[in-house]
Amino acid sequence: MGWIKIGVFVLGVLLGSMLNSFISWWPQEQTGSGPQAVCPHCGYAWQGLEKISLWGLLFSRGRCQYCGDRVPLRYILVELFTGILFVLAFTRGKGPVDLIRLLVFVLLLVPLFFIDLKHHRLPNILTLPGIGLGLLLSAGLGQIKSAIIGALTGGGLLFIVALVTRGGLGMGDAKLQAMVGAFLGLRAMLISLTIGVLLGGVVGLLLLALQVKGRKDMIPYGPFLITGALLVSLVIVTG
Numbered sequence: 001m002g003w004i005k006i007g008v009f010v011l012g013v014l015l016g017s018m019l020n021s022f023i024s025w026w027p028q029e030q031t032g033s034g035p036q037a038v039c040p041h042c043g044y045a046w047q048g049l050e051k052i053s054l055w056g057l058l059f060s061r062g063r064c065q066y067c068g069d070r071v072p073l074r075y076i077l078v079e080l081f082t083g084i085l086f087v088l089a090f091t092r093g094k095g096p097v098d099l100i101r102l103l104v105f106v107l108l109l110v111p112l113f114f115i116d117l118k119h120h121r122l123p124n125i126l127t128l129p130g131i132g133l134g135l136l137l138s139a140g141l142g143q144i145k146s147a148i149i150g151a152l153t154g155g156g157l158l159f160i161v162a163l164v165t166r167g168g169l170g171m172g173d174a175k176l177q178a179m180v181g182a183f184l185g186l187r188a189m190l191i192s193l194t195i196g197v198l199l200g201g202v203v204g205l206l207l208l209a210l211q212v213k214g215r216k217d218m219i220p221y222g223p224f225l226i227t228g229a230l231l232v233s234l235v236i237v238t239g
């Protein structure tokens with residue numbers, strides 16, 4: 001797989017462990033203390049390599065050194081996904097600015113995915129700076145026009161849907177899709193939106209059919225939109 005790719009994977013895992021601290025910490029911004037790598041069971045502040053859940057999984061059976069409770073699966077998934085997505089971005093990026101664009105996109109989408117699953121919210125603290133960063137990096141690639149149109153179209157479309165459905169889809173989803181447009185431009189944003197909507201429909205129907213969720217349960221849409229955006233930017237060849 002090559003030493004550089006292993007290095008990129010490790011970098012993704014390390015940053016993923018920081019994303020874990022952020023995901024656990026949000027929405028406690030008002031407490032004054034920043035995100036910290038602490039055990040969700042006992043509150044013990046993990047030190048050094050203990051902060052890397054994958055390391056803990058390999059060398060201390062995935063348990064907190066202090067209380068011995070199991071580190072939640074989410075911690076391991078976040079690190080693993082960030083590492084894998086970083087390798088995909090590295091393979092996919094065309095030049096340094098494009099690579100930075102993809103890496104920053106991953107670092108925004110991973111926490112948005114897990115926070116929306118947990119809280120049914122897509123924090124402004126990520127989406128709003130994300131729109132700005134997406135426009136900036138697209139400008140660096142000479143694609144500012146498509147990025148602005150993409151952001152306005154993505155945000156505008158879902159803003160209208162949010163108004164019409166009154167709660168089925170939130171304003172957070174509109175800001176997320178504006179961010180996706182800012183990073184990917186109009187065409188890729190529209191493809192990612194189509195994939196996200198289809199995925200959401202299929203999974204929603206499955207969850208209803210299997211009676212995992214009832215008709216009145218709220219299923220957050222962000223994770224589907226994010227999956228669409230990741231597939232289009234890192235996996236599917238859209239030409």
Ligand SMILES: [Zn+2]
Pocket residue numbers: 039040041042043044064065066067068069
């Ligand atoms: Zn603990």
